[in-house]
Amino acid sequence: MSHPVNTEELSEQLAEYGGAAFVITVGGDGVPKVVHVPVVWDGEVLRCTPGGGTLANLASPAPVTMVFPPPGDGAFSMILDGEGTADGEVAVVTLTGGVLHRPAPDSPGDQIRC
Numbered sequence: 001m002s003h004p005v006n007t008e009e010l011s012e013q014l015a016e017y018g019g020a021a022f023v024i025t026v027g028g029d030g031v032p033k034v035v036h037v038p039v040v041w042d043g044e045v046l047r048c049t050p051g052g053g054t055l056a057n058l059a060s061p062a063p064v065t066m067v068f069p070p071p072g073d074g075a076f077s078m079i080l081d082g083e084g085t086a087d088g089e090v091a092v093v094t095l096t097g098g099v100l101h102r103p104a105p106d107s108p109g110d111q112i113r114c
Contacts, residue, residue, distance in 0.1 A: 005078060005098035010041050013100075017068040017078050023050055023091070024065040025057035025084065033057055039066060046082065046093040058086040064093045076100035 005013055021039045026032050037048045046066065058064070064084035070077050079101050082093035 002099035021066040055086040
């Protein structure tokens with residue numbers, strides 16, 4: 001089960017989850033790019049400074065997913081989706097949705113539902 005995350009709670013969520021996320025983009029060739037970078041919420045957009053490959057993927061507005069690992073054992077992960085663009089060396093992501101996602105089962109097959 002997952003729980004929605006909204007912009008009103010995002011500052012509090014980031015304080016709990018820390019300021020670093022796995023940022024996932026996809027290039028024009030369909031190849032995903034995953035980087036781990038610090039992320040800042042300014043009250044309107046998320047910003048981070050990934051490398052050139054991620055910025056190239058955001059040369060035109062493109063989907064972005066940010067995954068924040070759980071802050072402790074048994075805790076939910078935070079997954080944020082957005083629309084990203086490159087602004088110089090900064091990726092700017094407008095949040096379109098987010099969830100706190102339940103922990104994975106201990107072993108594959110322990111739970112049938114994903």
